[in-house]
Every structure is written in C-alpha cells, then in structure tokens.
Amino acid sequence: xxxxxxxxxxxFLALSSAFxxxxxxxxxxxxxxLKNTDGKFVSLSDYxxxxxxxxxxxxxxxxxxxxxxxxxxxxxKKYKAKGYPVIAxxxxxxxxxxxxxxxxxxxxxxxxxxxxxxxxxxxxxxxRKYGATRTPQVFLLExxxxxxxxxxxxxxxxxxxxxxxxxxxxxxxAIDALLAGITPEPSFTKAIGCGIKLKDAK
Amino acid sequence: MLFSxxxxxxxxxxQTQKASKIKVVNFDQLEPYLHKNNDTLYLVNFWAxxxxxxxxxxxxxxxxxxxxxxxxxxxxxxxxxxxxxxNTRLAPFVQSKNISSDVFLLxxxxxxxxxxxxxxxxSGEIPFTLIYGKHFRESYPQSFTFEKLDSIINLKxxxx
Numbered sequence: 132x133x134x135x136x137x138x139x140x141x142x143f144l145a146l147s148s149a150f151x152x153x154x155x156x157x158x159x160x161x162x163x164x165l166k167n168t169d170g171k172f173v174s175l176s177d178y179x180x181x182x183x184x185x186x187x188x189x190x191x192x193x194x195x196x197x198x199x200x201x202x203x204x205x206x207x208k209k210y211k212a213k214g215y216p217v218i219a220x221x222x223x224x225x226x227x228x229x230x231x232x233x234x235x236x237x238x239x240x241x242x243x244x245x246x247x248x249x250x251x252x253x254x255x256x257x258x259r260k261y262g263a264t265r266t267p268q269v270f271l272l273e274x275x276x277x278x279x280x281x282x283x284x285x286x287x288x289x290x291x292x293x294x295x296x297x298x299x300x301x302x303x304x305a306i307d308a309l310l311a312g313i314t315p316e317p318s319f320t321k322a323i324g325c326g327i328k329l330k331d332a333k
Numbered sequence: 334m335l336f337s338x339x340x341x342x343x344x345x346x347x348q349t350q351k352a353s354k355i356k357v358v359n360f361d362q363l364e365p366y367l368h369k370n371n372d373t374l375y376l377v378n379f380w381a382x383x384x385x386x387x388x389x390x391x392x393x394x395x396x397x398x399x400x401x402x403x404x405x406x407x408x409x410x411x412x413x414x415x416x417x418x419x420n421t422r423l424a425p426f427v428q429s430k431n432i433s434s435d436v437f438l439l440x441x442x443x444x445x446x447x448x449x450x451x452x453x454x455x456s457g458e459i460p461f462t463l464i465y466g467k468h469f470r471e472s473y474p475q476s477f478t479f480e481k482l483d484s485i486i487n488l489k490x491x492x493x
Contacts, residue, residue: 194383194415227385265458290442292415301445321448323413325384326458 153262156318160186160272160279163257165220165250166233168240173248175218175272175279182214183273183282183309185302188263190221191239192230193325196266198291200243203267206287206303207247215271215306217247222258223266227328258327265324271305271315282309285320355424357416357438360447366409366437367451370467373405374489377463379439379451381413382426386476387460391430393479397486398434404490408434413459416440466493 154160162175175184187203189196207217225232233251240249252258261270271283283305288297305315369375378394380387391410398408410432414423419438427436441447448457452472455461462473466489 192383194381198415264456286445289445291444292417292442296442299445320445321455321457322444323448323457323459326386328385 153260154270154281154284156281156284158281160270160281161260162279163250163252165252165257167248167250168233168237168245173218173250178216180214181216181274183271183306184279185210185215185217185306186261186270186272187217187219187267187287188222188258188261188265188270188327189219189267190223190228190231190325190327191235192223192228193266195291195322195324199267199287202287202294204243204246210303210306211246213306213310215309219245219247219249220252220257220263221249221266222252222255222263223328224255224330226330231328255327255329259329263327265322265326267324268322269302271302271309273309283315283318285317286322289320291322355412355419355427355436355438357419357440360439360441360443360450363411363437363439363441364450367463367465372467372493373407374466374486374493375407375409375464376486377409377411377465379411379413379459379461381459382418382422383414384459390460390476390478390482391432393477393482394434395432396479397482400483401486401490405493406486406490410434410436412436412438414438464489468492 164172164174167173178184185206189199189203203217203219210216221231221236223231229235233253236249236251239245263270267287269283269285269287270281272279273282283302285301287300287302289299289301290297301317301320305318308315366375367377376394380391382388394408394410398406412423416438423438444457448455452461452463454472455474458474460476462477464471464473464485469489469492
C-alpha cells in the first residue's frame with residue numbers, strides 16, 4: 132500500500148511537471164542557442180558583460196507584434212548600453228503561418244534594421260520551456276552569478292495601439308527597477324496577443 | 334447610366350448599413366454584456382480578423398446561432414482588431430462572411446486591467462469564449478468545432 136502511495140505521488144509529480152506552464156517570476160531560466168537572421172547562432176553566453184536580457188517572443192505576422200516593432204528597437208538601443216540587450220525570438224510554425232518563415236524573418240530584420248538578434252525557434256523548445264504562449268510576450272531575465280532569474284513577464288506597456296499614449300511602461304519600469312536594485316512591481320501583466328502557433332496544434 | 338449609379342449607391346448603402354452594425358465600445362461599456370442576469374443563454378466570443386483559429390471557428394458559431402435561433406440564446410462577437418482598421422478590415426470582413434450576430438469592437442488599450450475582469454483565468458490569447466446563463470459561467474480558451482459547441486449549447490439550454 133505504501134509503495135502504491137509513493138508511486139501515485141511520484142507519477143502525480145511527473146505529470147504536474149509535464150504540464151507546467153513554463154517559468155514563473157523568480158524561477159531560473161535556461162539559456163538557448165538559436166539561429167539568427169544573419170545565419171549565425173546566438174546564445175545568451177555570448178553576452179558576458181550583460182546584466183540581463185529582455186527576451187521577447189514575437190513574430191512577423193501578428194498585428195500586435197507589428198505594433199511594437201519600433202518600440203522594441205528603441206528599447207534595445209536605450210537599454211543595451213545599460214546591460215539589458217533585447218533578444219527577440221519567433222517560435223511560430225511556418226507551416227501554419229508562412230509569413231513567419233525563417234526567410235521572411237531575414238527580410239523583416241533587414242527592412243526594419245533590427246539592432247538585436249531575431250532568432251528562429253524552429254523546434255519550439257524554447258517557447259515551450261519558457262511557457263510563452265503569445266506574441267509579443269516579454270521575459271525579463273536578470274543575471275545572478277551563473278543563473279538567469281525571471282524578474283518580469285508579460286506585456287511591454289499598457290497601450291499597444293499608440294506608443295504616445297502609454298501610461299504604464301511595464302517593461303522599462305521593470306528594467307529601471309533592476310538597474311536600481313529594486314524588485315520590479317508589477318512583475319506580471321497580461322495582454323492580448325496572437326497565440327504562438329505550435330506544430331502539433333492543427 | 335442611372336442604373337449603374339443606383340447599383341453603386343446600393344452597394345455603398347449596404348456597406349454603411351453593415352458597418353454601422355459594429356459598435357465601438359470601451360471595457361466599461363462592454364462589461365454589462367458579460368453579466369446579464371435573465372433567462373437567456375449568452376455566448377461572448379473574443380476574436381479578431383487576424384487570428385487564424387478565431388476565423389476558423391466563426392462558421393461553427395454562426396451555425397450554432399442559426400440552429401438555436403428560436404431559443405433564448407444570444408451571441409456577441411467582441412473583436413480585438415485595431416480600431417483604425419474598423420472600416421478597412423473589420424467591417425468588410427463582417428460583411429463578406431455575412432455575420433449576423435452583434436459585433437462589438439473593443440477599443441480599450443489597458444488590457445492588463447480588463448482581461449482579468451473578463452475572467453481571471455484568461456491569459457489574453459484569443460479565441461476566448463464565455464458562455465453564461467443565470468446560474469453558471471464558463472470560459473473556453475479554445476477554438477470550437479460545430480459539434481463541440483452544439484453539444485455545450487444544447488446541454489446549457491436544458492439547464493437554463
């Protein structure tokens with residue numbers, strides 16, 4: 132009977148980790164090694180001097196992602212120098228959304244003159260691991276020793292339609308807080324976005 | 334000549350008529366529609382023309398609405414399209430798909446506030462559907478087939 136209970140508990144644990152919804156604030160995040168639009172692979176360990184990273188799951192086709200393209204460029208320009216470069220990742224399955232193919236990502240990065248890597252998560256392992264479900268969705272990571280800690284996740288700001296009408300720039304507030312040694316508040320926000328198109332979700 | 338002017342006038346008129354069916358609301362204006370307390374069964378679907386799975390399930394919603402047209406069942410489609418695309422994208426789409434349900438365009442940028450007010454379990458992905466009646470309220474973060482939606486509505490109407 133005892134062993135039955137142990138097996139039951141263990142299988143429950145295994146199940147709950149299999150169904151976990153990705154990272155929560157405070158969790159350790161893992162790095163990745165993904166192909167950039169210049170053909171080279173990029174890994175977070177390529178940035179020894181960074182204090183952390185603004186990892187943004189985004190894509191070409193989504194109108195909400197498009198509405199933030201210029202804001203993401205500005206963000207990278209401003210915060211790369213302060214130690215928080217942007218790392219953009221597209222995880223959509225190009226078979227479902229051809230506009231999000233690697234070749235189209237290359238085109239977009241050239242057109243918009245992206246100042247940051249725009250990485251193709253072809254296996255979708257990274258979005259699954261992080262628990263990213265929509266575009267655009269931010270994961271702000273802070274380096275602590277050799278660990279990367281998730282400090283903020285959610286929206287970039289509170290107005291996708293009009294950058295000039297933003298009243299709460301959640302992401303830049305969160306980075307500024309980290310730079311000042313303060314815990315970001317809020318550390319979690321919600322937003323409407325396009326669902327990331329997973330391969331098995333036909 | 335006169336005839337072609339008439340045709341143009343009619344098409345334009347029809348378009349304005351359809352487009353005028355779309356009501357632009359902020360969340361405070363939408364909220365009462367999420368909490369009606371009477372003997373009607375309500376389906377509120379959050380969608381957008383740019384959302385593939387949303388567009389895919391619209392025929393299932395339309396077919397269900399038609400099937401239960403004689404019952405106390407009401408559909409509201411809440412579009413999250415960009416407000417600036419109301420006349421260039423949303424209205425023509427609603428017209429071309431012959432959508433007869435009420436369509437609202439939710440123009441309220443503070444999503445972090447209202448997503449939780451719609452449903453705290455909602456992450457913000459669409460499609461997202463609320464089905465509620467006098468004594469129950471359920472949310473479905475998924476795309477419906479007609480069979481699935483029909484079975485839910487059929488059951489809920491019996492419970493109403």
